[in-house]
Amino acid sequence: MRDLRISVTDRCNFRCTYCMPFDEYQWIERHEVLSFEEIERVARLFLDFGIEKVRLTGGEPLVRKDLHRLIAGLSKIEGLPDITLTTNGALLASQADALYAAGLRRINVSIDTLRPDRFLALTKRGNLDEVLAGIFAAKKAGLAPIKLNAVIIRGTNDDEVIDLVDFGRRNGFEMRFIEYMDVGNASGWSLERTVTKKEILDTIHARFPLREVGREHGSAPAVDYEFLDGAGEIGIIGSVTEPFCSSCTRLRLTADGKLVTCLFAESGFDLKALIRSGASDEDIRAQVARIWSTRVDRYSDLRWEQLRSGAYESRDHKKIEMITLGG
Numbered sequence: 206m207r208d209l210r211i212s213v214t215d216r217c218n219f220r221c222t223y224c225m226p227f228d229e230y231q232w233i234e235r236h237e238v239l240s241f242e243e244i245e246r247v248a249r250l251f252l253d254f255g256i257e258k259v260r261l262t263g264g265e266p267l268v269r270k271d272l273h274r275l276i277a278g279l280s281k282i283e284g285l286p287d288i289t290l291t292t293n294g295a296l297l298a299s300q301a302d303a304l305y306a307a308g309l310r311r312i313n314v315s316i317d318t319l320r321p322d323r324f325l326a327l328t329k330r331g332n333l334d335e336v337l338a339g340i341f342a343a344k345k346a347g348l349a350p351i352k353l354n355a356v357i358i359r360g361t362n363d364d365e366v367i368d369l370v371d372f373g374r375r376n377g378f379e380m381r382f383i384e385y386m387d388v389g390n391a392s393g394w395s396l397e398r399t400v401t402k403k404e405i406l407d408t409i410h411a412r413f414p415l416r417e418v419g420r421e422h423g424s425a426p427a428v429d430y431e432f433l434d435g436a437g438e439i440g441i442i443g444s445v446t447e448p449f450c451s452s453c454t455r456l457r458l459t460a461d462g463k464l465v466t467c468l469f470a471e472s473g474f475d476l477k478a479l480i481r482s483g484a485s486d487e488d489i490r491a492q493v494a495r496i497w498s499t500r501v502d503r504y505s506d507l508r509w510e511q512l513r514s515g516a517y518e519s520r521d522h523k524k525i526e527m528i529t530l531g532g
């Protein structure tokens with residue numbers, strides 16, 4: 206294991222149609238959410254297993270009160286080289302300086318469109334200007350690299366791939382395109398609406414020629430490409446049509462402390478119950494080792510096999526919602 210993703214809250218100030226389209230969900234009770242101290246303890250314990258990167262996510266991580274305090278705590282953990290955050294950017298303008306001061310150095314911001322009306326339609330509650338202000342505030346605060354995540358959905362924003370690339374190139378941000386996936390149980394996903402990694406790559410390459418660089422550490426979800434003219438890089442995550450289960454080194458901790466070994470899992474191991482029962486570091490490590498060494502997840506591999514044979518029905522698979530899991 207190399208990459209620990211921690212969901213710090215299941216709440217979100219947006220309602221992206223492809224992620225959490227409903228107004229209300231069965232929210233996790235506040236006392237069930239891991240405290241900053243509990244999260245720091247888990248992160249410290251995971252270091253012994255080879256974790257190199259901790260990513261904070263959600264839900265929307267910046268709606269968690271005083272998130273910079275958690276960053277400050279994690280930054281103090283000796284041997285934890287890389288802390289990063291994935292955010293929708295709406296609250297970034299007001300928090301970028303505090304996050305940087307607490308020790309955050311890099312960030313991913315999700316932005317699927319550069320058109321204000323489309324942005325509102327996609328996120329249901331989002332204001333594009335606020336997100337853009339957040340991205341530029343992050344740059345001003347010194348966060349680098351700034352990676353911008355865009356989910357490309359056919360008939361929704363697939364006509365903006367070049368505009369997004371151009372925006373990234375002009376401002377020094379790295380665009381990362383994500384194939385639309387059937388996360389959670391409510392996003393109305395269909396394969397026809399997934400714009401494939403190959404389609405995205407061909408579109409960009411025709412306008413801005415690219416060369417493949419490969420996956421960071423060999424196991425990152427994104428395949429990186431650099432522009433032949435030297436104007437930076439992009440990444441594409443082909444989770445649906447080019448699944449990478451066999452090289453996956455990711456582990457997820459849900460906001461309520463469940464340890465999950467796959468984004469498409471149906472359930473997780475209740476690490477919080479173990480922690481709150483007074484378990485020693487040794488007990489916790491033994492459970493984590495057992496879970497990791499016995500995991501058999503290869504959901505995306507199987508989905509792709511079934512999709513190609515026409516046997517896949519998303520609704521047949523009950524998954525934990527992505528907002529709980531941490532995307």
Ligand SMILES: C[S@@+](CC[C@H](N)C(=O)[O-])C[C@H]1O[C@@H](n2cnc3c(N)ncnc32)[C@H](O)[C@@H]1O
Nearest residue numbers: 223224263264265291292293315354385386532
């Ligand atoms: C679940 S969000 C959590 C962090 C934060 N709220 C944000 O939007 O960046 C993490 C990432 O998952 C992506 N995502 C959500 N639903 C998706 C889907 N159905 N297919 C592909 N990516 C998805 C989002 O675009 C975002 O980049």
Ligand code: SF4
Nearest residue numbers: 217219221224264293
């Ligand atoms: S993608 Fe992020 S911002 Fe959008 S609803 Fe999901 S958690 Fe919220």
